[in-house]
Amino acid sequence: MNKLGVHALVWVGGWSEAESEKAIAATAELGYDIIEIPVLNPEAMDAAVTARQLETYGVRPTTSLGLRDDNDISSEDPDIVARGEATLSDAVHFARDIGATYLGGVLYSKLGKYAGPATAAGRRNSIEVIARIADKAKAAGIGLGLEPVNRYESNVINTGKDALAFIDETGSDNVTVHLDSYHMNIEDGDHAAAIEACGDRLGYFHVGESHRGYLGTGTIDFRTIFRSLASIGYDRPITFESFSSAVVDPHLSSTLAVWRNLWDDGADLARAAKTFMESEINAAAKVRGS
Numbered sequence: 173m174n175k176l177g178v179h180a181l182v183w184v185g186g187w188s189e190a191e192s193e194k195a196i197a198a199t200a201e202l203g204y205d206i207i208e209i210p211v212l213n214p215e216a217m218d219a220a221v222t223a224r225q226l227e228t229y230g231v232r233p234t235t236s237l238g239l240r241d242d243n244d245i246s247s248e249d250p251d252i253v254a255r256g257e258a259t260l261s262d263a264v265h266f267a268r269d270i271g272a273t274y275l276g277g278v279l280y281s282k283l284g285k286y287a288g289p290a291t292a293a294g295r296r297n298s299i300e301v302i303a304r305i306a307d308k309a310k311a312a313g314i315g316l317g318l319e320p321v322n323r324y325e326s327n328v329i330n331t332g333k334d335a336l337a338f339i340d341e342t343g344s345d346n347v348t349v350h351l352d353s354y355h356m357n358i359e360d361g362d363h364a365a366a367i368e369a370c371g372d373r374l375g376y377f378h379v380g381e382s383h384r385g386y387l388g389t390g391t392i393d394f395r396t397i398f399r400s401l402a403s404i405g406y407d408r409p410i411t412f413e414s415f416s417s418a419v420v421d422p423h424l425s426s427t428l429a430v431w432r433n434l435w436d437d438g439a440d441l442a443r444a445a446k447t448f449m450e451s452e453i454n455a456a457a458k459v460r461g462s
């Protein structure tokens with residue numbers, strides 16, 4: 173069975189000592205193996221406190237982030253690119269210091285809507301930085317994952333195929349693809365083909381509904397997705413990601429256009445998601461075994 177994770181934004185919008193404790197304790201209470209911690213401002217997060225809380229509650233961390241306008245490594249401005257490389261480097265150190273072995277997300281560009289397509293020079297900058305960060309991450313025992321996101325959230329990598337081509341150009345063996353059903357629903361028409369194309373280069377999977385609320389209340393064909401994951405022998409983490417205006421990170425929530433209240437009770441939401449994912453994983457295993 174895959175390790176199951178839950179994104180911290182189901183619990184809290186920030187990462188003060190009290191917030192991280194609340195999120196990690198709630199994750200443990202529901203029996204999730206993993207909490208995914210967004211590392212948007214690594215320099216402002218206390219790794220020692222987080223590491224201690226994870227140890228106390230017996231929860232494993234993964235980490236993720238998206239870059240911003242002022243540290244976008246797909247920019248043509250060398251100062252902005254350098255700032256992004258520093259952020260990614262800090263995030264690798266934070267991940268290492270809390271005992272994580274994975275850093276994923278929109279590491280390769282700004283998370284947000286662009287006014288035009290990516291430029292060749294910008295894409296080249298991003299590839300070069302990711303190649304260098306992948307080396308640093310490898311030395312720290314951390315694998316990187318690049319998450320294709322929909323067209324309104326990046327102009328660099330929108331599909332699994334984009335991610336594979338980009339990773340090939342980095343020349344690194346420490347970068348995998350991080351797929352997300354919410355984004356696939358917008359950009360990847362054939363979910364099974366997208367998952368199969370990644371094969372053993374799929375490093376992480378985000379389960380999110382078409383509206384990013386309760387699983388099973390949107391339009392995504394999770395039956396096909398879980399069967400496809402089983403068919404490629406995917407045994408890495410599967411993490412539930414959901415956002416509501418009930419829990420807000422001032423920057424991330426606006427970037428993701430979380431304007432609507434899709435749920436109030438994160439515990440009820442996460443409990444339902446875990447039951448849903450376990451049921452789909454078990455059903456897919458039975459099909460596979462028969």
Ligand code: MN
Nearest residue numbers: 319352378413
């Ligand atoms: Mn995601």
